[in-house]
Each structure stands twice: as C-alpha cells, then as structure tokens.
Amino acid sequence: MVQRSSSQLSEQIIQDSFHSYLKSSLAQAKVEKLIDVELLASAEGDLMITGPALCLYFAALRSTTNPPSVPLPRQAKSSTPLELSYENCPPAFISFLRVWANTVPSIQALSPEHQHDLARVICGLQALHREASPTVSGIAADLRAVAIEISQRRSFQDRYAGDLQAALDAGNPTGSLSPKKASFVPPPVYDPSPTPSPPPGRTSFDGKRPVPPVPDALIPGRIQTPAPQAPGMQMSTSHRSTLSTSSISSTASNPSILTQESPAIEFIRETLYASIADALERQPSLRLLLKRDPPRAYYASVAFAVLDIAENSITPDGSVMGVLGKPLTLAECPRELHPFMMELASIGRTAKEMDDEDTETAIKLAERGKDIPPTRLERVKIILEEGIGHASGLKDASEGRRSVEGRAVAFANRVNGLSLGMTRLPAFRERQNDVFAVLAGIGS
Incomplete structure (x- = not known):
C-alpha cells in the first residue's frame, strides 16, 4: 500500500525521485524514437525543457489519486512507498505540483493515440491526429512551462548531464556504456570557492x-x-x-x-x-x-x-x-x-x-x-x-x-x-x- 505521508518531505527526496524518473523518461523516449541519440549527446535544442516535461507527462500517466499525487521511487527495497501530495510537498515545489496536478485529469482523459500525440508535441514533433491538436497543445504548453522552471534550478543543472548519460547508456548490453558522451555543461x-573578504x-x-x-x-x-x-x-x-x-x-x-x-x-x-x-x-x-x-x-x-x-x-x-x-x-x-x-x-x-x-x-x-x-x-x-x-x-x-x-x-x-x-x-x-x-x- 502506498503511503500518503502528511509530514513534509525533504527537497532532497523530491530531487532524487525526479532525476530517477527523468533518466527512465529520457530512455523511454529514446526507445520510442521521440528523441534520438545524437540529440541526447549534444543536449542541443530545447532538450533541457523537453526532458523534464516528458518526466511530468509520464508521472501524470502513473497518478492514481484524487487530487493527483506522484508515486515516488522507493528509497530502499524495504522502505514504504511514498506519494508526493499537497500535504507533504516542500514549499519550493508546491507551485510545480499545483500546475502539474491541473493537467493530470486532462492527460488521463485523452485516448492512447492522443496521449502519444502529447508526447510527440512535448518533443517538438507534429501531432498525428489533428482533431486533438488544440487540447494537446495546451497541455504540452503547461508541462513545458513547469519544465522550464525546473531547468532553471541549479540543483537540476548540476545533475542533468548524468541524466542524459544514463539515458544514452540505457538499453546497451549489460556493463556496456554508450560511445556517446553527454556534453551538457551547467x-x-x-x-564559487571563497576568495579574500569583499568590501x-x-x-x-x-x-x-x-x-x-x-x-x-x-x-x-x-x-x-x-x-x-x-x-x-x-x-x-x-x-x-x-x-x-x-x-x-x-x-x-x-x-x-x-x-x-x-x-x-x-x-x-x-x-x-x-x-x-x-x-x-x-x-x-x-x-x-x-x-x-x-x-x-x-x-x-x-x-x-x-x-x-x-x-x-x-x-x-x-x-x-x-x-x-x-x-x-x-x-x-x-x-x-x-x-x-x-x-x-x-x-x-x-x-x-x-x-x-x-x-x-x-x-x-x-x-x-x-x-x-x-x-x-x-x-x-x-x-x-x-x-x-x-x-x-x-x-x-x-x-x-x-x-x-x-x-x-x-x-x-x-x-x-x-x-x-x-x-x-x-x-x-x-x-x-x-x-x-x-x-x-x-x-x-
């Protein structure tokens, strides 16, 4: 059973969980040909926005509560599963959670075909079904807006290159690393290191x-x-x-x-x-x-x-x-x-x-x-x-x-x-x- 703790979770737990999901989201996008290997390695274009937005999209598909909450990865095999909710969200992330939660019902109400279109639009690709385009575009805009704010956080930037490299390495034979190296630099x-005391x-x-x-x-x-x-x-x-x-x-x-x-x-x-x-x-x-x-x-x-x-x-x-x-x-x-x-x-x-x-x-x-x-x-x-x-x-x-x-x-x-x-x-x-x-x- 998933626990919805009322005690506030630490920012570190949220950051660790997000980057864990980001790695798997980027790897899945690579498998589905939504993002190619060259783009992952170069970190060019707006990948720094696309990656977190995909992570939010997949989190919305996993959410099973009302109001929506995010199931978090287990911190250890013996630990109790946790969900990020309004009750335990750190103040620094409450605005992100609020906007994301507003998109969850709309995302889950989409047909599987239109959900795939949403993933494509998030990645800068054209939707395959024109009739859902306005709704899909609006949801994608909100997810990308939250992703932009996440990408501006220093704690995210410092770990982003590792996320890209993990996605590049995913799917390779056991123990084999990708020949491509993520080139992102914060x-x-x-x-910076302290220097002599300023005036x-x-x-x-x-x-x-x-x-x-x-x-x-x-x-x-x-x-x-x-x-x-x-x-x-x-x-x-x-x-x-x-x-x-x-x-x-x-x-x-x-x-x-x-x-x-x-x-x-x-x-x-x-x-x-x-x-x-x-x-x-x-x-x-x-x-x-x-x-x-x-x-x-x-x-x-x-x-x-x-x-x-x-x-x-x-x-x-x-x-x-x-x-x-x-x-x-x-x-x-x-x-x-x-x-x-x-x-x-x-x-x-x-x-x-x-x-x-x-x-x-x-x-x-x-x-x-x-x-x-x-x-x-x-x-x-x-x-x-x-x-x-x-x-x-x-x-x-x-x-x-x-x-x-x-x-x-x-x-x-x-x-x-x-x-x-x-x-x-x-x-x-x-x-x-x-x-x-x-x-x-x-x-x-």
Whole structure:
C-alpha cells in the first residue's frame, strides 16, 4: 500500500525521485524514437525543457489519486512507498505540483493515440491526429512551462548531464556504456570557492565572493547619453549604445571591445546582454527578485531582454538593430545562428499580432461597458517573471481567460526557450560570468 505521508518531505527526496524518473523518461523516449541519440549527446535544442516535461507527462500517466499525487521511487527495497501530495510537498515545489496536478485529469482523459500525440508535441514533433491538436497543445504548453522552471534550478543543472548519460547508456548490453558522451555543461556556478573578504556591502550570490563595481549604465537613474537611433527604429532606452562595450565588458578579465568589424555573434550577444539593463530599469520587481532568487532573476532578465529585442529592434527585413547602431542581418550570421535569428523575428511578429488582437478586444469590451482583463502580453510577462505557478496565472485559467491552446503560456515558453538556447551558445557562455557578477552587484 502506498503511503500518503502528511509530514513534509525533504527537497532532497523530491530531487532524487525526479532525476530517477527523468533518466527512465529520457530512455523511454529514446526507445520510442521521440528523441534520438545524437540529440541526447549534444543536449542541443530545447532538450533541457523537453526532458523534464516528458518526466511530468509520464508521472501524470502513473497518478492514481484524487487530487493527483506522484508515486515516488522507493528509497530502499524495504522502505514504504511514498506519494508526493499537497500535504507533504516542500514549499519550493508546491507551485510545480499545483500546475502539474491541473493537467493530470486532462492527460488521463485523452485516448492512447492522443496521449502519444502529447508526447510527440512535448518533443517538438507534429501531432498525428489533428482533431486533438488544440487540447494537446495546451497541455504540452503547461508541462513545458513547469519544465522550464525546473531547468532553471541549479540543483537540476548540476545533475542533468548524468541524466542524459544514463539515458544514452540505457538499453546497451549489460556493463556496456554508450560511445556517446553527454556534453551538457551547467552555466556559471552561484557558489564559487571563497576568495579574500569583499568590501562591506559588495558580495556575490553566495555572500562570499567580491564582485566588480556596478557600471553606471546598469544602475537605474544613471543612464548614459543615448546614441543616435537608426531611422525608423524605436529603441526602448539608451543602454544598448553603451552597455556592452563600456559596462559589462569592463568587468571581464579580458574585456571585449566591440567595433563595427566584430563578428556578428558578438553583436548579438552584447545586444542581448545590454537589453538586460532595460529590463532592470523598467521593472523594479526584477531587482527585488535579484535579492530573493538570483538564479531565477538572471533567467527572467534574459527572457525580458529577448522579448524587448523581438518587439522593438527587429527591422522590416528581419534584421536586428544592435549595439553601436549596427543592423545585424541573417546573411551576416553564422549558419548555426539562423534558427535563433528567425525565431527572434517570429517572436516579434507574434507579439505584434497578440498586441493588435488584445487592443481590438479591449475596444469591443469598452464599447459594451465591460471590464478589460489583462492583455496576453501582460500575462506573458507575469509568467516570465513569476513562473507558470504564480497565483495570477492560475486565476486567469480558472476564470476562462486562457484559450484552450494556452497561447500566453505557449508564447512565454517560446521566449524562455529561445533565451535558454541562446545563453547556452559558447559565445554567450564565455561572458555569462561577467553578467552574473554585474547582476549580483545590483542585487546586493
């Protein structure tokens, strides 16, 4: 008999259980040809989202209780089986459990064929049965949104390479290891080795390591003089003209000074990181998040930077107006960056369409004297900052303000997915330490 303990389980038990299931979920997806071996080894694309989302999907199929709970692997052969429920869930995971539990009845109500379609959609494949597509897409969006938040946790990142390797090794002859090796590397650590004591009030995420002085361009109220804007472009603030070359770069041990001849990847990278300053100035809540949850604040800031560039810096021909006022064209980018550039432009177009539709809806509601609900882009921004489990998002869902397809959630997933993918590129990773240090200084 499975025990539903009312005493709170430790975070370690939940983490161990999740990674145990993640290994088996990835291995099963490999067997079913939903994920190929090359993708598992490279950890490219959005596999860091797909893997946890598949784990949540398989957990939903296993759930047998009402309200839904997660049967956990036995900690030892003689131990009593446990289930993760609202009664024993650690506070850090309660929002994940709540959103997941809301999807369980819908997942279990699907026919086996449509459940398989859901697994395909989670893995970025087309559904085979068009009639179930809207419902399946909405469920997949919610699962992937929870997976994004899980993937942003350091405890997950530190163990993810081992999960991928276990999936690669699964199914091989006894004792035989896969010739493929998982290449995933976590982002900069938040708890580096202690160094000499920092000056008072200037510490990093772990409270030990000194950080460089915070550049003026990253401090709200100390904005540098804007550079001339290109005709027809609306840059939200002036940071992009100066931040990359004089601010974040000044914190690096080997400063990167941009010129008009610098490689396109460097302009894309610096444009993205420069836009982080815009997000921090416009949203004081992000600066508060830096103190409460630095890793999450970093990912949220990058996601807001991606959305800002997509909305305000894409030219009609699909180029990006970057730092130093230089337009970045698709032709100038290395071939491996083309998908990122095209998705950035597509996100910009979708944001414009959503804004136009919401404006039209607001006008119609106002004409009938009805209250105007938050726009989808406003809800997207709540999800980017607070996560899918935030109370506002759940309230919108319960009041029927989310479409069946979960467009706001799906769009937030696209923004988060692109930002995670871009920051994992080598050219971005080599500068992440600098950006982490600057953000830590702001949050201290």
